[in-house]
Amino acid sequence: MRRIQTLQDLFRRYRRPGDFVIAALSFGFALFLAASLPFQVDWVDRTGLFAQPAFWPAVSIALMVLFSAMHLIGALVSERIPGRLAEVVQWVKALEYVAWFIAYVLAVPILGYLPATLLFAIVLTLRLGYRGWRWIGAAALFAVVVVVLFRGLLQVKIPAGALYDLLPPGALRSLFMSYL
Amino acid sequence: MLATPEVALALFIGSIGGVIIGAIPGVGAAVAIAILLPATFALPPIVGLTMLLGIYGSSMYGGSLPAILINTPGTPVNALTTYDGHPMTQRGEALRALGLAYGASFIGGILSILALILLSPVLARVAPMFGSREIFLAALLGIVLVIIAHRGQTFAAGSLAAFGILLGTVGLEPVKYTQRFTYGFEFLTSGIDLIVVVTGVFALSQAFVLLVEPDQAPERQRVEGNMFKALLGVFGFKRIAVAGSGFGTLMGIIPGVGEFTAQFLTYTYAQKTSKTPELFGKGNPEGLVASESANNAVPAAAMIPLLALGIPGEALTAMMLSVFYVHNVVPGPGLFRDNMDFIYALYTSMILLNVIVVIFVCLASNWLMRIIRIPTRFLGMTILLLSFIGIYSLRNSITDCAIGAGFGLLGLVLKRQNLPIVPVILGMVLGGIMEVKLRAAMARVKSPLDFVDRPIAAIIAAAIVLLIAGHIWGLIRERRAALPEAAHDHDIHDSHTR
Numbered sequence: 001m002r003r004i005q006t007l008q009d010l011f012r013r014y015r016r017p018g019d020f021v022i023a024a025l026s027f028g029f030a031l032f033l034a035a036s037l038p039f040q041v042d043w044v045d046r047t048g049l050f051a052q053p054a055f056w057p058a059v060s061i062a063l064m065v066l067f068s069a070m071h072l073i074g075a076l077v078s079e080r081i082p083g084r085l086a087e088v089v090q091w092v093k094a095l096e097y098v099a100w101f102i103a104y105v106l107a108v109p110i111l112g113y114l115p116a117t118l119l120f121a122i123v124l125t126l127r128l129g130y131r132g133w134r135w136i137g138a139a140a141l142f143a144v145v146v147v148v149l150f151r152g153l154l155q156v157k158i159p160a161g162a163l164y165d166l167l168p169p170g171a172l173r174s175l176f177m178s179y180l
Numbered sequence: 181m182l183a184t185p186e187v188a189l190a191l192f193i194g195s196i197g198g199v200i201i202g203a204i205p206g207v208g209a210a211v212a213i214a215i216l217l218p219a220t221f222a223l224p225p226i227v228g229l230t231m232l233l234g235i236y237g238s239s240m241y242g243g244s245l246p247a248i249l250i251n252t253p254g255t256p257v258n259a260l261t262t263y264d265g266h267p268m269t270q271r272g273e274a275l276r277a278l279g280l281a282y283g284a285s286f287i288g289g290i291l292s293i294l295a296l297i298l299l300s301p302v303l304a305r306v307a308p309m310f311g312s313r314e315i316f317l318a319a320l321l322g323i324v325l326v327i328i329a330h331r332g333q334t335f336a337a338g339s340l341a342a343f344g345i346l347l348g349t350v351g352l353e354p355v356k357y358t359q360r361f362t363y364g365f366e367f368l369t370s371g372i373d374l375i376v377v378v379t380g381v382f383a384l385s386q387a388f389v390l391l392v393e394p395d396q397a398p399e400r401q402r403v404e405g406n407m408f409k410a411l412l413g414v415f416g417f418k419r420i421a422v423a424g425s426g427f428g429t430l431m432g433i434i435p436g437v438g439e440f441t442a443q444f445l446t447y448t449y450a451q452k453t454s455k456t457p458e459l460f461g462k463g464n465p466e467g468l469v470a471s472e473s474a475n476n477a478v479p480a481a482a483m484i485p486l487l488a489l490g491i492p493g494e495a496l497t498a499m500m501l502s503v504f505y506v507h508n509v510v511p512g513p514g515l516f517r518d519n520m521d522f523i524y525a526l527y528t529s530m531i532l533l534n535v536i537v538v539i540f541v542c543l544a545s546n547w548l549m550r551i552i553r554i555p556t557r558f559l560g561m562t563i564l565l566l567s568f569i570g571i572y573s574l575r576n577s578i579t580d581c582a583i584g585a586g587f588g589l590l591g592l593v594l595k596r597q598n599l600p601i602v603p604v605i606l607g608m609v610l611g612g613i614m615e616v617k618l619r620a621a622m623a624r625v626k627s628p629l630d631f632v633d634r635p636i637a638a639i640i641a642a643a644i645v646l647l648i649a650g651h652i653w654g655l656i657r658e659r660r661a662a663l664p665e666a667a668h669d670h671d672i673h674d675s676h677t678r
Contacts, residue, residue, distance in 0.1 A: 016596070016598055018596070022593060026336075030339070036363075040359075040360060040361045040362070042356070042358040042359075044358065051355065053360060056346075056348075056614075056615045057346055057349045057361060060345035060607075063338060063339070063341075063342035063345075064339050064342040064346065067334075067338035067339035067342060068339045070335040071339060074335065087596065090392055091593055093392045094388040094391070094589060094592050097387065097560075097564060098589060101384065101387075101564055101567070101581070101585050101588075104564075104568060105568060105581040105582075106578065117565060121561065124561045124564070125558065125561060128391070128558065129557075130557075130558060135558070139558075139561070146569075150219060150569050150573075154222070155222060156218065156222070157218075157576065158572060159576055
């Protein structure tokens with residue numbers, strides 16, 4: 001243990017609560033990748049080592065195992081910093097916003113870019129605790145500006161919403177289909 | 181090439197937009213560039229690059245404003261500016277501090293571009309001497325540097341750089357047409373797109389960070405007086421500004437190093453040569469000039485390895501590399517030989533952007549302080565919705581968005597742990613370059629010594645060996661003078677954007 005402590009002293013590290021969790025996760029992930037290596041890459045006959053498709057994945061995984069093992073050893077022999085669980089809870093809390101993002105991504109091809117952006121900007125603003133017409137107006141203005149700038153002016157590739165097909169044929173429908 | 185309305189507009193939008201983005205704590209150039217990247221694919225290369233360069237080169241001007249007035253750096257590289265800038269504000273010298281910061285940034289920006297222009301003929305001569313093995317070694321040098329530059333986080337940086345290299349190999353490899361690490365998923369056959377990863381770890385992660393943390397809104401501060409006059413005050417600190425520009429240019433050229441090292445070296449130099457070293461960190465104008473001249477000299481210099489060798493030295497130039505590729509402009513030795521007009525157009529636009537920005541910040545500092553008072557969670561919502569454009573517009577893929585969200589979560593964890601993100605991006609970009617160049621180089625190499633039998637290859641190989649040996653030796657020396665763990669086992673710096 002003393003030798004490991006010396007190693008830890010040799011490689012000074014700057015840590016925050018949750019360092020052990022990230023070290024353990026990255027080491028576990030590196031081991032999983034190492035175990036997958038024989039099944040996820042091919043060894044091609046009559047081909048030099050450096051031209052093998054497996055060469056770079058093998059090098060990178062070997063480095064991942066080495067570095068993450070050192071990170072984990074360092075975390076194991078370091079003093080525990082209080083607040084590990086609270087930190088992990090913060091990571092998990094972010095999953096809610098991942099869900100919001102994915103819901104928005106799924107809504108755009110159905111509702112259309114403008115309606116989906118308006119809806120999510122306003123609902124998210126309310127979810128975050130901003131109340132009153134000032135905030136709702138700011139969220140709506142933001143949504144309109146983003147859509148007009150990116151889809152209307154810069155013509156970024158975002159397909160028209162399925163809902164737009166329900167609009168009566170004419171100028172308004174064309175406008176929505178092409179620019180909003 | 182520059183005298184078109186599109187380029188002028190891109191320059192204007194990029195430079196003004198960059199200042200605003202830089203001034204808003206919690207956004208930063210990396211987030212903005214990640215979001216805007218796909219939007220620039222539809223534009224001609226000089227227009228798209230001018231806009232992105234505008235954001236890159238001007239964000240640090242904007243970042244110094246909240247750093248000085250409210251002790252909150254707009255971008256992480258403005259953190260050092262708070263040390264001396266904010267105490268000056270507390271002494272009632274806000275106008276002087278801002279003038280010095282803008283003046284130092286301007287000198288740093290302009291001198292590094294002039295260095296770039298003067299170096300161009302040399303680059304045009306030297307760049308063709310870089311064959312496959314030299315480019316492989318230069319990319320390897322970049323990886324080594326990005327790992328050892330993260331002192332105190334070497335293991336995590338190494339692990340993340342290796343992860344980046346692995347990410348770059350996922351999918352159908354183009355030589356033997358075998359699949360690598362696809363786990364049978366069809367969507368992984370085409371690989372993991374760099375832009376999806378970049379938008380995830382920079383933009384989406386920032387949205388998640390802002391959304392899960394408590395709300396904050398910067399307080400309001402006003403600056404009274406003539407900013408142009410205050411800006412001229414920097415000429416009282418010419419020596420420091422020139423030194424900062426020199427360190428910034430040098431550190432910008434070396435892949436994987438960047439602003440923090442340049443600032444550290446300049447600040448140390450300024451303190452050691454100052455008549456009042458005890459005032460550093462307490463509102464010494466020399467410290468402020470050192471910080472701002474060094475950080476603003478880096479963006480132009482970071483273009484050197486990108487343009488000359490096709491090797492990005494940090495995350496933002498790695499993003500710009502994708503703009504080059506999309507337009508079939510291949511940076512590297514051939515660019516200097518065949519496309520000097522393009523190179524000079526880029527240089528000119530960089531000079532112009534510094535002029536536009538310095539005029540803008542002098543006129544609009546008070547207005548900027550008003551618009552940056554956006555509460556952080558509201559800002560998080562806007563970044564979340566904007567990130568959609570950065571990913572979805574690539575190929576209208578929901579799977580890409582899900583992958584991007586995954587990388588966003590990874591970025592959130594890394595940011596909260598203060599672990600570096602840049603090694604992932606550089607690993608991904610440089611790993612691909614290393615694979616291709618090593619394969620080409622080994623076809624003509626019979627023994628390991630053949631690999632370094634050309635002067636440039638030998639110099640780079642020696643540099644790599646010396647850097648690793650020097651790093652280990654430095655750690656051993658520190659060990660001999662070791663402090664108890666409690667004295668060093670905490671954050672001393674923020675590594676989010678390195």
